[in-house]
Amino acid sequence: MTTDRLTGISAFVQAVEAGSFALAAERLHLTRSAVGKSIARLEERLGTRLFLRTTRRQTLTTDGQAFYDHCVRALAELDAGAAALSAARLSPQGRLHVSAPVLFGRLCVAPVLLELAARYPKLELQMSLTDRVVDLVDENVDLVLRSGTLHNAPADLVARKLGEQTMRLCASPDYLARHGTPRTVAELDGHHGVLYTAGRRDVAWPLADQTGSMRTVTMKHRLRFDDLETIVAAVKAGAGIARLPCWLIGNDLRQGSLVAIMPEASGPRIDVHLAWRRTRHLPSRVRIAIDVLAARLPEVLAVGTDSKPD
Template sequence: MTDRLAGISAFVHAAEAGSFALAAERLHLTRSAVGKSIARLEERLGTRLFLRTTRRQTLTADGQAFYEHCVRALAELDAGEAALSASRISPQGRLHVSTPVLFGRRCVAPLLLELASRYPQLEVQISFTDRVVDLVDENIDLVVRSGTLRHPPADLVARKVGEQTMIVCASPGYLERHGTPRTVAELEGHHAVLYAAGRREVGWPLSDATASMRVVTMKHRLRFDDLETIVAAVKAGAGLARLPCWLVAEDLRAGALERVLAGTPAPTIDVHLAWRRTRHLPSRVRVAIDLLAARLPALLNSPG
């Protein structure tokens, strides 16, 4: 079997050094060994790679094209070796993660605390914020964000790790007093506790029995920009609310809340991880990505 990598290193060093003698010195080989290695490579490829005279040595057109491919291939091999080396090194140093406030407290932080316990040399810093952050200016390694990510910046890598399902809930007491809506159309006869940011009220995009999406506008007297307050109001019987599964899972299991319209398709919101594009991803960032990607989906999609 032909060793396809034979002579590649000698060829690249010779091309970059401008002479076989200097390439041999850098490779700790004899000039003759470098020359023979490149000669065998040229024979295998069926083309001349160098134009050699007594005074100078230059690449042929074929040699220049082959050199460019070889440089990329060697860079990939270097990256592979670096990745394997990094995987053998226990993650250490500071890991700075930015995450939405409530989702971060409920779902992300427990997993990162588990990561810190697993790797004693790892320092974990979590920033809880719902605003858009700048990874470079704020020295952040990894961000967790909800919502559609249509055009991530070129200097970032984004990975979708799951979808948070949004469901309509109410307390058993409210449903006993006002009845349980069976269709999306029947929701309009009920009171809602709405999420509102500033002056902007957010309607409920819901699918009806035909799977057609529509935005439902509900009667309401209560509006909050805090999901935990909305949950408390709904548990107290103030009305219905559209909430993420991960937030109400325990209340559903305990019977403090009931899911409404369980038979209709539930809309979802994407959850992404994003980090700076780099040739060698630090092991502290890699283990965090792997853990969150493996564990967050179950938390996102379990309504109890």
């Protein structure tokens, strides 16, 4: 059945509350005939009479009174739903589920979203910190932070570039004082690296040599970790050279506990995107989170990118 089940309801309720079809028509900005026909079709659809009409007055039948009571409650619920949506547009509320890489999410994304949650008390924040690729639909995620190019992204995914992750070769002042500061990619052969390892595979460094050509360099090493904060600690202790994101070591570079070396050789920058599912009506809680992350994270990604070599 394709008939709109709400057709005629407003005319019926107005006719009851106004006391006449003529006054109901005036309130609805319709003709009396249009109101009468609308209620007649409603009676036909329901299979019962709603009004007893005479030339002087109209009264509700028993079925009409019962139906009116239900209609009033139903319209009140619809009004409440519309009011809730209006309130949500003004004050974001409900669950916001955001996924981000573990360390970047904890250090850079979480502080921004915690401020957002404090600003809007009805907003429920859920964060999933993981370095794997997240499926927004299967895992019911509203927003996801992703690094790198978005290969084979689904057609229903919308992505907004937030900036670029800049990598820097760095070491401690003590290490450089003891072993010297390398000036070219070739001079790295005489140094030890502190490497990030993914599973059983060491991650080599893509670096630009003096001609600007990209080379893949695997450093001599004794230390390998799958945690970037541990690598930072080892490098600050003088264990060797590491290649690390500026957003992680920006404060250390500024304070001098780490020194950036060979910035021109640090390799390609890595795009950072914010992605969400395409929809005609984006909830206000998602929209405002997109806006605040797009406003705040670019400056976070730029931290330390202007550091000069020792």
